[in-house]
Amino acid sequence: MISPLGEILEENMEPSGIVTLITDFGLSDPYVGQLKGALLSSWRAVQIVDICHQVQRHGLLEGAYCLATSYHHFPAGTVHLIVVDPGVGTDRAILAAQGDGHLFIAPDNGLLSILLAGHKIQSLHRVGHSQAGVSATFHGRDIMAPLAADLARGRSLKSLGEEYAPADCILLEAGRVEQGEGEVRGAVLRIDSFGNIRTSIRATDLTALRLDLPLEVELSGQRMVMLLSWTYGLLDGGRPGLLWDSDGFLEVAVNQGDAAALLGVEQGAAVVLRQVSIRQ
Amino acid sequence: MISPLGEILEENMEPSGIVTLITDFGLSDPYVGQLKGALLSSWRAVQIVDICHQVQRHGLLEGAYCLATSYHHFPAGTVHLIVVDPGVGTDRAILAAQGDGHLFIAPDNGLLSILLAGHKIQSLHRVGHSQAGVSATFHGRDIMAPLAADLARGRSLKSLGEEYAPADCILLEAGRVEQGEGEVRGAVLRIDSFGNIRTSIRATDLTALRLDLPLEVELSGQRMVMLLSWTYGLLDGGRPGLLWDSDGFLEVAVNQGDAAALLGVEQGAAVVLRQVSIRQ
């Protein structure tokens, strides 16, 4: 996965000067602000953009999903700093990665899983750092933010530390899609704040099913027949239906309603799709 | 309302390079971040400022109020992007407007109501857009953000699409102020997070009442006598009173307390003001 091509891309990548942030810090503490202070103290000209700070506490799958669905909307050469870090202060590695035209800094705890599974990572390094002046509880601010600022101003990935094998990275199991006999099995990656149920299933996973006919959707033990709609406004009033969400994943939604509450579905739940059998 | 003067103003308006955001996306999903990515990908030098992302879900009146009370605090030539869009993916129009020295992008669903009613809009266009590469569920990110970035860097309004008549715009009915016999009737536009009750009534609506004498305020079926105070600190401890809020609307507040909770008032409630009758 780490190819000479990756090295060449890296050499030629011009940084955008932007650092995006994904954390589970929430917004009621000053931690996000302190991390931004550390970024600006490292490089006064860095441009900081929040993606999300309300990832569920220690929610690694949610953080990974947030990153995988968001990074590519930013200009090439952007640095994405993801700090969901229950292992802070232990010997878990800190990773710096490059791929798909972007740069990433994250603890090695599964946050890069979806990118790694999708073969988006071309170069991966384990960050060396001294312990001088570093708190044991806030590596996001004291170690990762200065590194992100350095990458944003053009420091090379390889200067940060030794190369690291993707095979040595921690990967999250949840959300893998499997093909069964006449069915496709995935999982609920995320309930968004509108109550939309975002699954791990993509269009390429559904080639064995006919999407213009009704589908049976099994979710949290319930079986329902749904149609695939083009947009929320076309869903039958009050009834759940299927859509492609804005990131290309299959979503269960209710027009102007809260599908997750209606169906009692939670993050991580299994989802199975089957063609509805029609007697002839 | 669309006058030659409006055209001239538009031609001469220098963009500030700022795009402000008002949405109902909330802050627990990555949607706001993705929209910012789309803005920066369209124009790297755009400056993005959040006004509010916690407009009540599909809260059109609240979005309209947020916009009307906020836009004029920004430098002239600022683009205001408002995405509260329950009709996303249907054939509702997307509007680009100019007025009072500012630019606006919003779906045609009432979000511009207060500006239109106040004759602040001088030029109005319906945006044409292709469907290529566009999700059906996130037009804010995929259509409106690139347009906002274009306007912010100086693209002309009229190049975005055909002219549109204000009379064809969807207007929200709520919040209209009416003069009755010895009374003024309005509505509660918003309960803010301090519990202050913000009404649709302005000073110019109260010319028939004496504001230096006690007023009877009817709210959610309760009648109370209140005085108009200069500031929160001067309100009687624990008792609700009247103030001009920081946007020029009449507000019912309790000093260091939550007026809405105390009085059981909700957004949209009717409010009636009368002079207290004093027997002589």
Next chain:
Amino acid sequence: MISPLGEILEENMEPSGIVTLITDFGLSDPYVGQLKGALLSSWRAVQIVDICHQVQRHGLLEGAYCLATSYHHFPAGTVHLIVVDPGVGTDRAILAAQGDGHLFIAPDNGLLSILLAGHKIQSLHRVGHSQAGVSATFHGRDIMAPLAADLARGRSLKSLGEEYAPADCILLEAGRVEQGEGEVRGAVLRIDSFGNIRTSIRATDLTALRLDLPLEVELSGQRMVMLLSWTYGLLDGGRPGLLWDSDGFLEVAVNQGDAAALLGVEQGAAVVLRQVSIRQ
């Protein structure tokens, strides 16, 4: 405390162009956005960074703590604007201060307490302002934001108003640390959103205790024996322990758990530390 040295430092301080914000406005209203508009209208090139807008309503101690633990992470010459202002519109003073390489604007209501107690403030002025065009309820936007923008672009502190004696400032009593016989008494300054219990006790307060031996911690009437750990990951599973938090204060935490909920501790609670007596 206001020395000739202070004056000299002030004269030589180069502004960073950054204004940080700490408020109790919350994020569901457009007030933070309006304040940013006022900053940008005062000085188009100002760079605005949020530290926290979810300080508890009228939470002066929390605001003071937020400021004291955050300002020094920013580049020298940054202006910090703190608006927790229950006395808005009354005759409470508005202060502009300089110290430790930073600038501060806040109402005189205790928000600068921790900085003043730590002898960080070198120059202090009471701001003069006209009432023209000023709302009586939103001085943060209408008075303090323009002043912060002025300081950020290099206006001198002394030009803002008359000198003010630190002794005349309102100070908050809470959080003072006292040495008793074989014990140290402090208070809970803050419960963060992870449930970590942040106390007012620093390392320099604990010179009379041996930190490599177990300590008795009295919190909300409960006495528990705890060990000081290097980081969260090293705490015994599920049991509360002591750490130095990322700001140098003593913290009670549970690894991947919510210490405050577990122990039923609230902000402001007393905390007492004693050496555990070991019979020999």
